[in-house]
Amino acid sequence: DAGVIQSPRHEVTEMGQEVTLRCKPISGHNSLFWYRQTMMRGLELLIYFNNNVPIDDSGMPEDRFSAKMPNASFSTLKIQPSEPRDSAVYFCASTRRFNTEAFFGQGTRLTVV
Amino acid sequence: AQTVTQSQPEMSVQEAETVTLSCTYDTSESNYYLFWYKQPPSRQMILVIRQEAYKQQNATENRFSVNFQKAAKSFSLKISDSQLGDTAMYFCAFILNNNDMRFGAGTRLTVKP
Numbered sequence: 001d002a003g004v005i006q007s008p009r010h011e012v013t014e015m016g017q018e019v020t021l022r023c024k025p026i027s028g029h030n031s032l033f034w035y036r037q038t039m040m041r042g043l044e045l046l047i048y049f050n051n052n053v054p055i056d057d058s059g060m061p062e063d064r065f066s067a068k069m070p071n072a073s074f075s076t077l078k079i080q081p082s083e084p085r086d087s088a089v090y091f092c093a094s095t096r097r098f099n100t101e102a103f104f105g106q107g108t109r110l111t112v113v
Numbered sequence: 114a115q116t117v118t119q120s121q122p123e124m125s126v127q128e129a130e131t132v133t134l135s136c137t138y139d140t141s142e143s144n145y146y147l148f149w150y151k152q153p154p155s156r157q158m159i160l161v162i163r164q165e166a167y168k169q170q171n172a173t174e175n176r177f178s179v180n181f182q183k184a185a186k187s188f189s190l191k192i193s194d195s196q197l198g199d200t201a202m203y204f205c206a207f208i209l210n211n212n213d214m215r216f217g218a219g220t221r222l223t224v225k226p
Contacts, residue, residue, distance in 0.1 A: 035216070041218060045214065055211065056213060098208045099208075104158035
């Protein structure tokens with residue numbers, strides 16, 4: 001298996017623009033997570049899905065953030081409009097069950113100027 | 114609230130010495146798993162060790178071992194015979210049986226030659 005695949009690896013955008021991050025989880029995994037990594041806060045859980053259904057989105061910082069999982073093999077995290085404080089590394093991860101390892105993508109480094 | 118606290122933002126250790134990274138967590142659930150992940154400069158997230166909350170015996174993986182104190186909600190990582198390749202960010206995490214997975218802010222470990 002190719003592992004969790006995220007795209008793009010790097011994204012530079014201007015403030016106010018819409019940004020869409022994409023994730024393909026490992027086939028057969030039932031849960032998908034979106035995290036944001038910053039120096040100050042470490043890995044923050046933004047939202048997670050079980051069987052394509054959003055379970056907890058309390059970590060989504062503002063209404064500017066939204067996430068979807070239309071099927072078991074694809075998820076998106078959208079920021080509209082983007083702001084400089086959204087600059088961070090965004091990770092997607094997936095797992096089969098809670099007692100097994102979560103596998104992470106390589107992350108997307110987002111820079112909003 | 115489900116939280117993970119790593120109180121040591123940065124640590125350093127001499128090569129071949131032993132170092133212990135601290136982690137405390139808070140959850141009202143009784144069934145969960147605990148993890149330590151390593152993140153080298155490549156940004157890849159690598160599972161180091163896993164502990165089931167119901168097991169009293171501390172997990173061990175080669176040079177890595179944990180001290181799990183369930184009553185105190187403490188889960189420290191001990192690295193023995195530190196190697197230069199151990200230099201990385203280390204994240205403590207737990208996952209509940211609803212797949213809610215939380216991470217701490219991380220500890221940046223530097224192994225000095």
